[in-house]
Each structure stands twice: as C-alpha cells, then as structure tokens.
Amino acid sequence: AQTVTQSQPEMSVQEAETVTLSCTYDTSESNYYLFWYKQPPSRQMILVIRQEAYKQQNATENRFSVNFQKAAKSFSLKISDSQLGDTAMYFCAFMNVYNQGGKLIFGQGTELSVKP
Amino acid sequence: NAGVMQNPRHLVRRRGQEARLRCSPMKGHSHVYWYRQLPEEGLKFMVYLQKENIIDESGMPKERFSAEFPKEGPSILRIQQVVRGDSAAYFCASSPTSPRTDTQYFGPGTRLTVL
Numbered sequence: 001a002q003t004v005t006q007s008q009p010e011m012s013v014q015e016a017e018t019v020t021l022s023c024t025y026d027t028s029e030s031n032y033y034l035f036w037y038k039q040p041p042s043r044q045m046i047l048v049i050r051q052e053a054y055k056q057q058n059a060t061e062n063r064f065s066v067n068f069q070k071a072a073k074s075f076s077l078k079i080s081d082s083q084l085g086d087t088a089m090y091f092c093a094f095m096n097v098y099n100q101g102g103k104l105i106f107g108q109g110t111e112l113s114v115k116p
Numbered sequence: 117n118a119g120v121m122q123n124p125r126h127l128v129r130r131r132g133q134e135a136r137l138r139c140s141p142m143k144g145h146s147h148v149y150w151y152r153q154l155p156e157e158g159l160k161f162m163v164y165l166q167k168e169n170i171i172d173e174s175g176m177p178k179e180r181f182s183a184e185f186p187k188e189g190p191s192i193l194r195i196q197q198v199v200r201g202d203s204a205a206y207f208c209a210s211s212p213t214s215p216r217t218d219t220q221y222f223g224p225g226t227r228l229t230v231l
Contacts, residue, residue: 004158035219045159045207045222091158102149102211103172104220106158 002027004094006107013082014115020067021077021110023092033095034068034075035104040088048090051075053097082114118143120210120223121190128229135195135202137226141210148191149220150183153205165191198230 003026013019025034036048051059051068058066063080079086092107121140129135141148146167151159161175165185176183180198185191195202205227209220 037222042224043205043227044224045209047219047221050219102147102164102220103161103175104149104151104159104209105161106151108158 002094002096002105004092004105004107006092006110008110010111012113012115015082015084017082018078018080019082019112021090021112023075023077023107025073025075025094027073027094027096029096029098031097033097035093035095036066036077037091037093038088039091049077084114084116086112087114088112120208120221122208122223122226124226125224126227128231129198130231131199132197135198135228137193137206137228139191139193139208139223141191142221145210145212147211148185149209150193151207151209153207159207200230203228203230
C-alpha cells in the first residue's frame with residue numbers, strides 16, 4: 001500500500017524568506033502523480049502544485065517549486081519570498097495513475113506559519 | 117465557473133440521527149470524490165463516484181455510510197445513526213474526466229458535529 005509521510009508537523013518562517021517542506025512516499029509503482037495542497041484557516045483545500053512522476057523536470061508555479069527525487073521517493077516543496085497569506089496547513093498527496101479510482105493519499109500535514 | 121459547492125457548511129446532529137451532506141461538482145465535471153478529515157489529521161479517501169455509479173468505495177466504513185451521485189442533482193453522502201466518532205470535516209472534490217490525468221478540485225467542506 002502506498003503511504004505518504006510529512007515529518008515536520010509545524011514550521012515557521014519570516015516573511016520574504018524561503019522555506020522548504022518535506023514529503024516522502026512509499027510505492028512500488030513507476031507512474032504516479034504527486035501534489036501539494038494548501039489548507040488555510042478557511043479550511044478550503046487549494047491545489048498548489050502538481051508533478052507527474054514520468055517528468056524529470058521539477059514543477060514550478062510562481063513562488064512555489066518542488067524538488068522531486070524519484071529514486072529517493074522524496075517530494076519537497078519550496079516556497080520563496082514567503083508571504084503572510086502563505087500561512088496554512090500544507091498537505092502532500094500521492095495518486096497512483098493505474099488506480100481505477102483516482103484516490104488521493106494524503107500525508108499528515110505541515111502547519112506553516114509566516115511571521116511578519 | 118463556480119467551484120465545487122458543498123452544503124451545509126456546518127451540520128450538528130445528535131447521536132442516532134441521520135446526516136446528509138450534499139456536493140455539487142464544478143460545471144462539466146462528472147467525477148466526484150468524498151474525503152474525511154478527522155481533527156489533526158490529513159484527508160482520508162472514502163468513495164469515488166461517476167454519474168449513477170460507484171467506482172471505488174474502498175474507504176467507506178462498512179456500515180451506516182452510503183453515497184450516491186444521481187443522473188440529476190448533487191452527490192449525497194449519507195450517514196445513518198451518527199456517533200460522536202463521525203464528527204469530522206467532509207470534503208468533496210470533482211474532476212472533469214479521467215482521474216488519471218485531471219486534478220481534483222475541492223469544495224469548502226462540511227463540518228459535522230455529533231453531540
């Protein structure tokens with residue numbers, strides 16, 4: 001069974017600085033998708049970034065980028081120029097491409113606080 | 117294009133009552149997923165439905181829980197005879213076509229409190 005682990009329950013960063021959130025996963029599959037979702041205090045789940053496992057190039061979305069290490073089964077999220085609005089719970093998630101159900105498997109989350 | 121809609125946003129039930137949670141997917145989306153988030157935990161998959169069909173219900177508790185996505189109208193997650201352990205946030209997500217290629221977009225969730 002696939003599992004997703006986020007080893008940092010809480011992190012904090014000063015505004016305008018850079019922070020990296022860690023995520024590791026376990027799977028025997030070769031083709032899958034990885035995601036980072038953000039859950040602010042409103043509790044709405046918002047997609048931050050998505051990575052296809054067959055793509056070697058790391059995904060980027062403005063200030064958000066990932067470091068995808070397939071062999072190490074690691075998928076970290078880097079937030080550059082942190083802003084107060086980045087304060088949220090961040091969840092790493094895995095999807096097996098060959099899973100009929102499109103089931104997302106989530107990690108436990110990392111609570112990020114951006115301090116002024 | 118409106119996002120995924122869920123109602124009610126907050127639902128309070130007493131033990132033994134029934135809870136009905138509704139989800140309207142984004143326009144043009146025919147795939148619906150339900151997830152549950154217990155306090156201080158990540159989201160856990162419950163069920164995946166297409167119109168009139170349950171595709172994967174491997175995350176659904178065996179008793180008291182059911183889900184449907186009729187040809188017309190929203191998807192419904194029904195919890196019969198609720199217990200305190202059912203207190204959680206329930207999220208619905210939708211995608212337009214194949215879940216293998218499309219991102220799931222989440223609704224704002226329904227927070228269920230069982231007294």
